[in-house]
Amino acid sequence: MLRRSTLCFLCVVIILTGCSRRSSADPPPIVTATPTVAPVFQERPTASPFVPPPTRTPLPTRPPVTATTVGDDDRSQLQVDPVYRDALSTGWSIANSALLTSVTLTETQVVALGRYAIAVTPSESTGILFFTITPESGIELRRDQVAALRLRLSGGNLPIANDAMTIAVVGSNRFPYWTPNDDSVTLSGRVTNSTEPLFPETRLYFLGVNRAIAPGEWAEIYVWLDDLIYEPEYTYVTGFYLKTSNDLVPQYYVDQIEWLVRAESSANP
Structure with a gap:
């Protein structure tokens, strides 16, 4: 009987001791935090698109109606002398x-301005529109x-590399x-019977066309005569060719061909 009483007493002590420890323990702290995203999942900044610097000869989809003004005083006041606007001007020929x-x-489907343009298909050999x-x-x-x-230049539905x-x-x-x-024009240091062209043939990229002319696009091309290198000295301009x-x-298309002439002179007397 005594042993049973002793055992019951010990059980009561153990239970009371356990309750005392639990009640005296500090409660776990409640932590509040703003949710964050790990850097690897953060959104990357959007890169700014590359915009090529402007060039002297832009590539507009629609050519301007009037002559563009260039910064140099010598080029700011120029008169326009047409070669082709819907038809060849009087005194000009492509027979050569x-x-x-x-x-x-009289191309009507691919036109920069007006009613007509010139459509050209070169041969497999090098073709010259003169x-x-x-x-x-x-x-x-x-x-x-x-x-x-x-002049204005387009490849129609095809590109033209510069x-x-x-x-x-x-x-x-x-x-x-x-x-x-x-044979009235000579180039200093040039052999007379040389097969090289006497007048400089300048590629489009040297004329400020800094990329291919895209399909459906009209490029406005300027050939500034004073900028040409290896040009011989001569008195009269008698023609040009592509x-x-x-x-x-x-195939390519040409439209709105004209000379820019200094204002103090007249191209047609």
Whole structure:
């Protein structure tokens, strides 16, 4: 009987001791924190798109109606002398073009301004679309009065790489019009019978076209004569040509061709 009483007493002591410890313990702290996202899951900043710096010759989808003004005082006041606007101007010819599969002066589907443009398909060899002043024209374009040639160029539904075409301006020291076998212009240090072109053939990327002309786009091209390198000295501008081949440019279109002439002179007397 005594043993049972002792055992009951010990059980009561153990129970009371356990309750005492539990009640005396400090409650666990309640922690409140703002949820965060680990850096690896954080959203990356959006990169700013690269915008190429502007060039002297932009590539507008619509060419301007009037001549653009350039910063230099010498180029800010220029008169426009048209070569082609829906038709060839009087006194101009493309009869001296060579190695073209087809050419039409009345293209209606791909036009920059007006009703018509010129559509050209060069041959597999290098084709030349050659604009020349005719002997009976009465036109006199003096080299020291002509500032630039300006034209609009497109590949239609195809691109034109900026190294796929060259443009050249030609002249004479004897006649104000183009004539074959004119040997009045020479280049210092050049062998007379050299097969290299006498007048510089300049690729589009040297004319400020800093990328390919995209499909459906019209590029406004400027050929500033004073910027041409290796140009011989001559008195009269007698023509110009666009040169490419079918494997580089299967077809192209030209529109709104004109000379920019210094204001104090008149291209047509």
